Every structure is written in structure tokens, then in C-alpha cells.
Amino acid sequence: MRWFFLIAAMLVPLAGQAAASPCLTRGTGDMGIIIERAAGSLQVVDTTAHSELFRVEGLGDLSHASAVYSRDARYAYIFGRDGGLSKVDLLCGTLVKRVVQGGNSIGGAISQDGRLIAVSNYEPGGVKVFSAESLELLADIPATRLPGGKGSKTVGLVDAPEQRFVFGLYDTGEIWIADLTDPKAPRLQRFKDIGRQPYDGLITPDGRYYIAGLFGEDGLALLDLWHPERGPSRILNHYGRGKKQLPVYKMPHLEGWAVAGDRAFLPAIGLHEILVVNRDGWQPAGRIQVHGQPVFVMARPDGRQIWVNFAFPNNDTIQVIDTETLKIIKTLKPGKGALHMEFTPRGEEVWISIRDLDQVKIYDTRTLEQTASLPADKPSGIFFTSRAHKTGL
Amino acid sequence: MLNCKSLMAGTALALFSLAGIADSAPQRKAEILHLLKHDCGSCHGMRLQGGLGPALVPERLKPFSAEQLAATILHGRPGTPMPPWKPFLTEQEALWLAGLLKKGIEP
Numbered sequence: 001m002r003w004f005f006l007i008a009a010m011l012v013p014l015a016g017q018a019a020a021s022p023c024l025t026r027g028t029g030d031m032g033i034i035i036e037r038a039a040g041s042l043q044v045v046d047t048t049a050h051s052e053l054f055r056v057e058g059l060g061d062l063s064h065a066s067a068v069y070s071r072d073a074r075y076a077y078i079f080g081r082d083g084g085l086s087k088v089d090l091l092c093g094t095l096v097k098r099v100v101q102g103g104n105s106i107g108g109a110i111s112q113d114g115r116l117i118a119v120s121n122y123e124p125g126g127v128k129v130f131s132a133e134s135l136e137l138l139a140d141i142p143a144t145r146l147p148g149g150k151g152s153k154t155v156g157l158v159d160a161p162e163q164r165f166v167f168g169l170y171d172t173g174e175i176w177i178a179d180l181t182d183p184k185a186p187r188l189q190r191f192k193d194i195g196r197q198p199y200d201g202l203i204t205p206d207g208r209y210y211i212a213g214l215f216g217e218d219g220l221a222l223l224d225l226w227h228p229e230r231g232p233s234r235i236l237n238h239y240g241r242g243k244k245q246l247p248v249y250k251m252p253h254l255e256g257w258a259v260a261g262d263r264a265f266l267p268a269i270g271l272h273e274i275l276v277v278n279r280d281g282w283q284p285a286g287r288i289q290v291h292g293q294p295v296f297v298m299a300r301p302d303g304r305q306i307w308v309n310f311a312f313p314n315n316d317t318i319q320v321i322d323t324e325t326l327k328i329i330k331t332l333k334p335g336k337g338a339l340h341m342e343f344t345p346r347g348e349e350v351w352i353s354i355r356d357l358d359q360v361k362i363y364d365t366r367t368l369e370q371t372a373s374l375p376a377d378k379p380s381g382i383f384f385t386s387r388a389h390k391t392g393l
Numbered sequence: 394m395l396n397c398k399s400l401m402a403g404t405a406l407a408l409f410s411l412a413g414i415a416d417s418a419p420q421r422k423a424e425i426l427h428l429l430k431h432d433c434g435s436c437h438g439m440r441l442q443g444g445l446g447p448a449l450v451p452e453r454l455k456p457f458s459a460e461q462l463a464a465t466i467l468h469g470r471p472g473t474p475m476p477p478w479k480p481f482l483t484e485q486e487a488l489w490l491a492g493l494l495k496k497g498i499e500p
Contacts, residue, residue, distance in 0.1 A: 037439065038430075038439065061438065061439060061440050061442070062439075063434050063435070063438055063439030063440070063444075064435065064438075064439075064444065081438050081439065081440075081442070081444060082440070082442065103442075104438070104442065104443055104444060106444070106445075122443065122444060122445065123443060153445065155445075170445070197474075199445070199474070215474055216472075247469060247476030247477055248474055248476055249432065249476055250432070250435050251435070251436070251445065251474060312428075312432045313481065337431065355431065
């Protein structure tokens with residue numbers, strides 16, 4: 001055996017010299033990315049070691065950027081505001097390919113089988129579908145035209161079971177289901193008059209219900225994807241916004257689904273409140289008064305806590321809510337521009353980007369104390385590879 | 394696009410334009426530009442190329458006077474997600490910002 005190790009030891013330096021790029025040989029399950037919105041770059045991070053592994057640059061305008069993962073969790077697909085779709089190799093820390101697919105995009109999704117990437121666009125409105133492998137354009141689904149010829153902005157794009165994508169049309173008040181079983185010939189189901197100005201959408205983790213938040217009306221539209229023929233219905237009607245609509249300084253996000261037991265938690269629009277919904281029948285089950293207008297309302301993976309961040313001018317604060325008592329158990333002041341939170345796969349930690357401090361702060365979710373931090377250039381979205389295997393993320 | 398009330402408010406604002414915020418501390422200007430980039434930017438794009446809200450580039454803003462734009466900044470646009478920024482900006486500051494946007498600015 002000893003000779004084997006000797007030869008191996010001699011070979012290692014040679015292999016190191018021969019390799020063109022220092023790609024890692026490891027699993028990606030404890031890895032993720034941090035978007036650096038102003039610099040147009042991202043960090044590839046190790047969530048066990050709390051360290052940066054690579055920095056990848058040249059990703060364009062990353063304001064409001066989001067990401068999804070390939071099913072082998074090796075590649076991240078980043079959707080930039082400037083219409084850029086970038087594929088990044090986490091193990092090599094390289095930009096594999098980048099295409100500018102639209103004028104102005106707002107997010108994307110990966111198909112159930114991992115072969116397709118869909119991107120929703122504000123400009124021109126619609127959804128484009130690409131090969132996850134090559135980023136070659138496979139399908140173009142233009143949105144309903146508005147008077148004047150522009151397409152409706154598309155929002156809240158998610159993947160759904162049976163190789164479908166679901167999204168909302170902001171200007172025309174629609175929800176569309178696109179079946180991409182044959183990527184060259186998408187089959188569309190269009191639902192009109194679902195409510196005014198759907199601004200974002202989410203899908204429940206089981207992939208059954210699509211919910212669109214409405215900006216122009218007090219309520220949400222719910223579509224049962226097991227029974228799309230029944231059409232969308234309205235939930236929380238006249239419950240969320242109140243009589244007097246308050247100004248909204250940042251649109252809330254519905255990404256992710258904060259659910260604990262029988263209850264789900266949603267950000268109210270314009271109000272300093274979180275809405276609690278009973279999942280059995282989608283009836284209102286309470287409201288929680290919070291520090292500001294909520295942006296992200298996220299459940300710790302075990303559902304025991306809800307973490308909330310807030311819109312300007314309250315974006316220096318994070319609150320933690322106990323889902324049993326619906327009481328705020330902690331108010332944190334991590335710094336100005338607390339933009340996004342991401343839990344480690346089983347929830348013992350949460351990473352929070354603090355834009356104005358150029359830092360990502362890491363908190364222990366049991367003690368609610370900060371345990372570490374990482375430098376990052378104006379960090380915004382944080383996305384861990386555990387998203388690779390979750391519908392809607 | 395702008396209603397009568399906004400136009401009137403705009404006219405009233407014009408009176409402040411001479412004073413401007415030329416004398417304001419550079420620190421305050423930096424704060425406003427930070428607000429523009431990161432908070433206006435969450436809807437209009439960090440590079441002001443548009444998003445849920447329209448692009449804030451000279452070509453698109455041409456039909457509007459600085460006073461009209463300042464009125465929109467301060468009072469918002471009812472029926473759209475554009476909120477009033479009056480709690481955070483003075484009239485002079487809004488007018489200064491409107492002027493910058495019309496000239497073209499890369500925050």
C-alpha cells in the first residue's frame with residue numbers, strides 16, 4: 001500500500017500544475033451564493049466554514065437579482081435586472097455562459113426535470129424558455145399586448161409539477177399556466193380577471209396552489225393546479241390592506257412560503273402587519289403587528305419561527321416571531337439595508353445581507369445571537385443550494 | 394399622465410427652484426443619491442433603466458418639466474405603486490433630484 005501513497009503524493013503537484021482552473025472536488029450541499037448587487041458580482045460561499053470560496057464578476061445589473069439551481073446543485077442560474085441570464089459553476093467559480101435575453105427581467109425558474117430555465121420579463125413582457133444546458137432559446141411566450149403595443153409585465157414566475165410554469169401578468173390582471181412538455185410548442189392556459197395588478201406570486205411547497213398577491217385590490221388570487229379548470233378564486237378578500245391604502249416603499253416578496261403547521265404567514269401590503277391564514281379553507285386566522293412594512297416573511301425550515309425584514313425606512317430591523325404564540329420574540333438591529341435572509345438547509349443558522357455595512361451577518365436561530373459575519377460588496381440576495389430540490393425556489 | 398393637482402403643486406414648486414439645494418451639505422446630497430440608487434432603484438432599477446416602475450432616463454422624462462417630476466416624487470401617483478416621498482424629501486430636494494434625472498444621471 002505504501003508505494004501507492006508515495007506515487008499519489010508525487011502526482012498531486014503535477015496535477016495541480018496541469019489543471020487550467022482550480023476547480024474544487026467536493027459536494028455542493030453546503031454551498032451557496034451571495035449577490036453583490038452594485039458590483040455586478042457574486043460570492044460562492046461555504047456555509048459550513050462561513051467562508052468565501054470564489055468571487056465571480058461580470059454579471060451585469062444585479063439589482064433585484066434572483067437565482068435558481070441545477071438539479072445537481074453544481075450550477076447557479078442568475079437572473080439580472082438588465083435581462084441577463086448567467087450560468088455560474090459553483091465548483092470552479094466561473095461564469096460558464098451569459099446571455100442577455102430581454103430588456104428588463106424580474107426573475108426565473110427551473111423546470112421540474114431541470115432541463116429548462118424560464119425567465120419572466122418586464123420589457124418586453126413575457127416569458128422566455130432556455131435550455132438549462134446551453135442557454136439556447138427554446139420558446140418565447142409573449143404576454144398580452146397593451147394598447148400601444150407593449151406587452152404586459154410578467155411577474156411571480158414559478159415552476160410547477162408536470163413540467164409547467166405559472167406566472168402573473170401585472171398590467172392585464174391574468175394568471176397563465178405554460179405546459180412545456182414539448183418546449184418547442186408550449187401549451188398555455190390563460191385565466192383572465194384574476195384581480196388588479198398581480199405583483200408577485202408563490203407556489204406552495206407541494207406544488208399544488210399558486211397564489212398571486214394583488215397590488216390593485218385587497219386580496220389574493222388562488223389557483224388550484226390540481227384543478228385549473230375550476231379557475232382562480234379570491235382569498236383574504238378585504239382583509240389585507242384596510243380601507244385607507246398606505247404608501248408602499250418597497251413591494252413585498254411572496255417568494256417562499258412561510259408555513260407552520262396549519263398556518264401560513266404573508267406580508268400585508270402597506271400595513272405594518274403580517275397576515276396569518278388558516279390553510280384549511282384559506283380563512284384569515286389573525287394579524288401580527290410588526291415594526292414596519294414587511295418585505296420577506298420567511299419560516300425557519302422547521303416552521304417554529306418566522307423571520308421578517310422591512311421596507312425603507314425600517315430596513316435596519318429584523319423581527320423574529322414565534323409561530324405558536326404569534327408573539328415577537330426578538331427585534332434585531334443588524335444595520336441599514338437588511339435586504340434578504342436565507343436559512344441553512346435545516347435552519348440552525350440564518351444569513352442576512354446588510355447592504356449598507358457591506359456585510360453578511362450570520363445568526364444562530366436558537367440563541368438569536370450573531371455568531372459570524374462575512375464581508376460582501378453591497379450584498380442583496382442570498383441563495384443556498386438546498387433550493388435545488390424545492391418546487392418554486 | 395399627471396393630474397391637475399400635481400401640475401399646480403409643480404407650479405408652486407417652481408418658486409423654490411431658485412433657492413435649490415445648492416447650499417445643502419454634500420452629505421445630504423450623497424444621502425439622496427443613495428436613496429435614488431437603492432430605494433427608488435428597487436422599482437425603477439438600480440441603473441434607472443426601469444422595472445416595475447418606468448425607466449428614469451432623459452429621453453423618457455423629456456415631456457415632463459422638472460416641477461412636474463418633483464410633484465410626482467413628492468406626492469406619488471395614485472393607482473400605481475409610486476408612493477409619495479414627501480416624508481423623506483423636501484420640495485427643494487425633490488426639484489434638485491428631478492433636475493438631475495432630466496439631465497441624466499448614473500447613480
